Amino acid sequence: MSERITDIGPPHYSKFLPPVIKENYGKWKYHTIPEPGVLIHVSETGDELISVRVASPRLITTLFARDLCDIADKYCDGYLRFTSRHNVEFLVSDKSKLEGLKAELVQRGLPKGGTGHSVTNIVHTQGWVHCHTPAIDASGIVKAVMDDLFEYFGSHELPAQVRISLACCLNMCGAVHCSDIAICGVHRTPPTIRHEVLRHLCEIPTTIASCPTGAIRPHPDKTLKSVIVNEERCMYCGNCYTMCPALPCFDSEKGGVALLVGGKVSNAKSPPMFSRLAVPYIPNDPPRWPDTVVTIRRILIKYAENALKWERVGEWVERIGWERFFEVCEIPFTFQHIDDYKFQAYDTYRTSMHFKF
Amino acid sequence: MHKTPLLDQLESGPFPSFVKDLKRLAPTKPAVNDLLGQLERSYKEKITHWKHGGIVGVLGYGSGIIGRYSDLPDEFPGLEHFHTMRINHPSAWFYTTQALRELFDIWDEHGSGLLNMHGATGDIIFLGTRTEELEPAFQKLTAKGWDIGGSGSAMRSPSCCCGPARCEWSCYDTLEACYQLTQEFQFDLHRPSYPYKYKLKFSGCPNDCVAAVARADMSMIGVWKDDIRIDQSAVEAYMGGELKPKGGGANVDKLDVQADVVDLCPTQCMWLEGKTLKINNRECNHCMHCINMMPQALRPGTDVGCTVLLGSHAPILEGAQMSWVIVPFMRMEEPFDELKELTSNITEWWAEHGKNRERVGELIMRLGMRAFLEAVGLPPVPQTVKTPRANPFFFWHKSDFEAEDAGRKYHTTK
Numbered sequence: 001m002s003e004r005i006t007d008i009g010p011p012h013y014s015k016f017l018p019p020v021i022k023e024n025y026g027k028w029k030y031h032t033i034p035e036p037g038v039l040i041h042v043s044e045t046g047d048e049l050i051s052v053r054v055a056s057p058r059l060i061t062t063l064f065a066r067d068l069c070d071i072a073d074k075y076c077d078g079y080l081r082f083t084s085r086h087n088v089e090f091l092v093s094d095k096s097k098l099e100g101l102k103a104e105l106v107q108r109g110l111p112k113g114g115t116g117h118s119v120t121n122i123v124h125t126q127g128w129v130h131c132h133t134p135a136i137d138a139s140g141i142v143k144a145v146m147d148d149l150f151e152y153f154g155s156h157e158l159p160a161q162v163r164i165s166l167a168c169c170l171n172m173c174g175a176v177h178c179s180d181i182a183i184c185g186v187h188r189t190p191p192t193i194r195h196e197v198l199r200h201l202c203e204i205p206t207t208i209a210s211c212p213t214g215a216i217r218p219h220p221d222k223t224l225k226s227v228i229v230n231e232e233r234c235m236y237c238g239n240c241y242t243m244c245p246a247l248p249c250f251d252s253e254k255g256g257v258a259l260l261v262g263g264k265v266s267n268a269k270s271p272p273m274f275s276r277l278a279v280p281y282i283p284n285d286p287p288r289w290p291d292t293v294v295t296i297r298r299i300l301i302k303y304a305e306n307a308l309k310w311e312r313v314g315e316w317v318e319r320i321g322w323e324r325f326f327e328v329c330e331i332p333f334t335f336q337h338i339d340d341y342k343f344q345a346y347d348t349y350r351t352s353m354h355f356k357f
Numbered sequence: 358m359h360k361t362p363l364l365d366q367l368e369s370g371p372f373p374s375f376v377k378d379l380k381r382l383a384p385t386k387p388a389v390n391d392l393l394g395q396l397e398r399s400y401k402e403k404i405t406h407w408k409h410g411g412i413v414g415v416l417g418y419g420s421g422i423i424g425r426y427s428d429l430p431d432e433f434p435g436l437e438h439f440h441t442m443r444i445n446h447p448s449a450w451f452y453t454t455q456a457l458r459e460l461f462d463i464w465d466e467h468g469s470g471l472l473n474m475h476g477a478t479g480d481i482i483f484l485g486t487r488t489e490e491l492e493p494a495f496q497k498l499t500a501k502g503w504d505i506g507g508s509g510s511a512m513r514s515p516s517c518c519c520g521p522a523r524c525e526w527s528c529y530d531t532l533e534a535c536y537q538l539t540q541e542f543q544f545d546l547h548r549p550s551y552p553y554k555y556k557l558k559f560s561g562c563p564n565d566c567v568a569a570v571a572r573a574d575m576s577m578i579g580v581w582k583d584d585i586r587i588d589q590s591a592v593e594a595y596m597g598g599e600l601k602p603k604g605g606g607a608n609v610d611k612l613d614v615q616a617d618v619v620d621l622c623p624t625q626c627m628w629l630e631g632k633t634l635k636i637n638n639r640e641c642n643h644c645m646h647c648i649n650m651m652p653q654a655l656r657p658g659t660d661v662g663c664t665v666l667l668g669s670h671a672p673i674l675e676g677a678q679m680s681w682v683i684v685p686f687m688r689m690e691e692p693f694d695e696l697k698e699l700t701s702n703i704t705e706w707w708a709e710h711g712k713n714r715e716r717v718g719e720l721i722m723r724l725g726m727r728a729f730l731e732a733v734g735l736p737p738v739p740q741t742v743k744t745p746r747a748n749p750f751f752f753w754h755k756s757d758f759e760a761e762d763a764g765r766k767y768h769t770t771k
Binding site: 059133210 | 371416449461476477485502504566568645646653672714
């Protein structure tokens with residue numbers, strides 16, 4: 001045990017930087033994107049680094065990852081990186097290897113893209129593959145949506161970049177709440193209470209405290225040592241289930257997809273914005289979720305057709321107004337769209353005459 | 358091999374297929390075959406088949422491993438245990454193939470061979486192993502210089518954009534800051550002792566490529582205080598169409614500098630005099646739009662540092678929050694002592710006052726911004742608010758009257 005190593009943290013990044021980056025660290029002057037998926041960074045010293053960005057499904061095997069390593073060995077002296085949106089970037093220092101790399105990527109079916117005004121890879125979560133609270137799968141929906149929007153991954157045709165993200169429940173491990181288009185798994189049933197096991201699995205005070213709407217109370221029959229749920233107050237967040245495994249809120253028929261739109265994190269032109277509810281519910285429809293795919297495409301196409309140059313989805317919607325967004329995208333407006341959750345709700349009510357018919 | 362008629366439909370199409378990939382590994386890894394079988398079942402029943410977690414880990418750590426068990430272990434014995442290991446990634450996710458292969462060798466030997474590059478917080482996610490494999494895998498990882506990341510109510514693995522390693526806009530060394538803060542908080546990262554999770558993200562400029570403003574309790578976003586650097590000859594080249602907007606990243610051949618840049622400036626702090634671009638830098642709010650449009654003509658200034666923002670988290674529980682400005686400008690130079698100290702002050706205050714599973718942003722909402730600012734020693738400054746309050750319900754504390762008595766007009770922290 002004396003040799004046990006702990007608390008060393010990750011390796012220092014300098015071990016993994018290609019020589020051209022070490023020599024030009026902090027000296028980069030500008031970049032160009034000569035074609036979708038290819039970035040060239042130019043240093044004050046005149047040195048250049050070519051990055052070739054390629055899609056990855058995020059959920060991968062060591063076989064796939066080793067293939068990426070083989071490619072990086074052949075064309076990049078063994079250097080590569082990953083982006084915050086699960087893309088792979090091959091770091092090419094030797095310009096003469098670029099064409100060979102591109103040809104090999106085509107041959108291996110690894111699409112390059114995700115730069116500039118594209119739909120880049122979808123940030124997403126685990127879904128049914130590996131999570132205990134999901135309302136939807138993650139990888140399957142991502143695959144279906146990206147297959148459908150594939151032409152936009154490898155092109156710069158849109159008015160601005162479009163960031164799509166997916167979270168398979170309201171916990172939002174994918175923190176999708178500031179995305180141009182957010183796909184969010186929603187439960188729609190209050191938890192079922194497994195009275196017979198609750199007392200063995202859960203601490204009642206923390207379970208009660210976990211409910212943001214105060215819907216959980218001790219069971220009036222004290223001998224039961226369980227809880228009751230005021231179902232009218234439950235908005236199916238699943239937080240009680242996180243605290244208490246005896247309160248599952250899954251329903252194979254009622255779970256599904258909500259779509260939120262118009263968020264961004266960049267400060268360019270307009271401040272960062274939250275995504276706002278566009279479609280409250282689309283039923284789960286594995287394996288390819290056709291309704292979800294079609295609805296996202298419709299929103300994207302309407303945006304592409306109607307937005308001004310450089311306008312992000314949220315900027316477009318703010319300009320035309322939400323009432324116009326629902327009309328243009330042919331999405332019905334429902335009670336669910338009107339915020340009634342705590343203090344943030346009032347900020348969303350219109351207090352001006354600035355609306356359209 | 359399990360039959361997977363529904364999943365098989367995800368093998369076709371131009372985007373890389375995870376099903377195709379998993380099927381390649383399934384013949385040699387029974388657990389992966391079982392995973393495909395269980396996932397097929399979820400596709401059929403539209404419901405998850407993973408049980409609520411369980412507490413597993415490696416010796417001496419309370420985080421970095423997430424217990425995962427199938428609710429159908431008899432049918433899919435390979436998934437009886439299928440735990441996650443989070444491996445703390447290197448700053449900005451740069452790798453050599455040699456280092457990656459060492460990691461994959463360990464994972465092939467001790468786990469399912471499935472992974473995420475990367476998880477939402479930034480870690481490399483190793484998906485699927487048995488309890489008895491955790492400690493041997495951990496020891497092999499540390500022997501190769503790797504460590505596991507955070508989970509639960511702990512400091513989470515910090516992450517950063519590619520910064521000065523490959524970007525001309527980075528206003529500080531995001532990679533080194535991320536590394537140093539990760540090292541500084543190793544104890545808190547591996548031994549959950551906070552009310553809930555605490556995430557740090559480092560973005561080099563206000564484009565915020567790691568979504569720090571939305572996804573980190575504490576968001577360090579690079580900023581400059583002086584003048585945007587201008588190459589006027591390049592401005593002219595953009596006007597003439599020799600240079601393409603956004604480096605070529607937009608399907609627009611020629612930039613209209615007046616309409617596309619000047620007129621869209623949110624503070625209207627720039628104008629053209631003939632072919633010369635003029636900027637009243639004092640009025641610039643560093644939104645990055647003009648720089649994004651003309652990367653060869655404009656660059657951030659050289660008096661650089663970061664803005665520290667605090668409080669973002671996903672909707673659970675009080676509704677989603679974005680981080681708000683608490684320190685408009687902090688110089689970011691090694692060894693980043695000011696940031697380390699501020700982080701410690703904040704986490705200590707939060708640990709003392711926070712309720713179980715209350716994020717720091719929620720605690721500030723509950724106890725009030727003033728309580729927070731005074732506790733961590735930050736002054737009230739107008740950059741922290743979009744607007745002052747519209748109601749007359751403000752408090753006066755004893756310290757305010759004492760300041761008046763002492764002849765100072767107002768009490769402030771600094």
